[in-house]
Amino acid sequence: MEKQKGKRPPIRFSEFKDNWEHKVLNELLYEAKSRNGDLKYGKDKVLSVSGELGIVNQIEHLGRSYAGVSVHQYHVVEVGDIVYTKSPLKANPFGIIKLNKREAGIVSTLYAVYKVNKKTAYGPFIDYYFSLDANTNRYLRPLVKKGAKNDMKINNAYVLHDRIYAPTLSEQQKIASFLSAVDEKIQQLTRKKELLEQYKKGVMQQLFPPAGGQAPKLRFKDENGKAYPKWEEKLYEDIFSFYTTNSFSRENLNYETGEVKNIHYGDIHTKFSSRFEVNEEVVPYINANIDLSKVKEENYCKEGDLVIADASEDYADIGKTIELIKLNKEKVIAGLHTFLARPNKAKMHKGFSGYLVQAPYVRKQVMAIAQGTKVLSLSPGRLGKVKLEIPCTEEQQKIASYLSSLDTKIESVATQITQSQTFKKGLLQQMFV
Incomplete structure (x- = not known):
């Protein structure tokens, strides 16, 4: 490459004037x-x-x-x-x-x-x-x-x-020192997020029973300081009813326009929060040329529903679940390789189900019933036999409220990390020639 004339970056420390x-x-x-x-x-x-x-x-x-x-x-x-x-x-x-x-x-x-x-x-x-x-x-x-x-x-x-x-050696050092400070902030935020996630994991182990038939180590009390009733053991199918989902592939979806949104199992595995709020997620639409006239009203998602990914290549993600917290009256259906599970609202407080199915003793059962070699799968029939320990709705509300407050903190730090990474990327693009 031939030597070119000196240049200057768009963003620069004021004490440096010479061309690079x-x-x-x-x-x-x-x-x-x-x-x-x-x-x-x-x-x-x-x-x-x-x-x-x-x-x-x-x-x-x-x-x-x-x-x-x-x-x-x-x-x-x-x-x-x-x-x-x-x-x-x-x-x-x-x-x-x-x-x-x-x-x-x-x-x-x-x-x-x-x-x-x-x-x-x-x-x-x-x-x-x-x-x-x-x-x-x-x-x-x-x-x-x-x-x-x-x-x-x-x-x-x-x-x-x-x-x-x-640039000169002194300007190189100043640029690197500044960017290192940005990196240090990102590392601190990343560590903070990891510690919050570890704390939440520990709390989850305390708030839910270690195994079926056992009591949690940590219990909330009612407003009078009295213990809530003993948790009841129920089958998954006693609490949740399963509804039909669609089989649309990515080719049938778009991110620009449509009337009905579609929850794809791949997004459950990679993107969506376990506490799903439609306005906080990027959810694809079903293409306008797809006939949805045969979709029954009961198969449209409702707040409080669980959407479960029924296929995965590893045990850690099989049966990964999101709870639909806010849909803002938008039409949403669950898609390919998912189950739609609707709770009995008289028995389940909205916001609790998503945490319940993350409990270690529940995850252990789900992994045990998964079938397959290269690709693992679940069926509603097998999932329906999973045993769940259910507290009264008042205790459910307190558990969900506490865990959701932790999730809010984790999400806030995650947002700060993303913002800092975006800031750094912009600096890299503007501070070099």
Whole structure:
């Protein structure tokens, strides 16, 4: 690439005025050629490069080491080194470039390792620059030649032969320091969310019986300080009635216009909150050309209904359920690979059912009745025989209120994380050339 005139990013710290220079990457980095010949690092120190997590210990990340018989020819990676992985990812077809922030280790010869020229470059700045997919792909595309097996045909030294725009070392450090502070905030929020989720999990274990026929360890009391009645054991089918759902595929749905919305099982697995509010979720419409005249009124969803995903590839998600808390009078039906379960409203407080079916003793029963090898499935008949412990409606209300308050806190932190990530993405796009 020919050297271009200097440029400036749209967002910049006010004390810096000079244009960014169009520098060959080998002015900022140089190839590290240290090998693990003395076997200082064993297979437990082999590193992997992840698009999301960066450079991580392979065993911690993947569960085991994938190293060859010998690791004596592996590249040594020190903290602060830059690693280029010559493996295509969906968003990065020419590989990714990451900074080692955690611990020293080794990588296979399929990787290239570089040192940072401390006179001209700051490692975290380089890392942030290449954290943008557009920057990584734009830089590597002219350099990399792909082989017949989609492998990368590029010499380690040649990786450094193109150019990027870079400011002075002091501006690099200021940019990286600012973005690191944003990352730290995201990490703090993520940890806060994890702690709230752990707390909720512990509370769930206390508020619901450890097994059928047993009493919960933690009970609410009535307004007079007296204990509520003993929980009653009921079958799922004693409390819930099952209704027919549709079999429309994604091809029959759209996100732009329609009169009836459709809850797809895939969205239950990946997107929807267990406390479903239609105005808070992105729910597809059924295409206008689909005839819905044969859908009975009873098969339209109602508030308090459960929609259960009856198919999954793993036990953790089989029977995953959402409770419909708010529908705002919109027409909604449950779709492909779901059950619609409607509770007896005289026995169930709205908002409680969704937590009840998440209780560990209920989940254990659901996983036990799942059938299949590659794809697990449930049937209403089998689900109907699951045993449930049911408290009185007043105690249900208190349990649901307490757990929903925790969910509100968790969702609030999740929103803050998303907002911070969006803020960071905008900064990355505006603070680099």
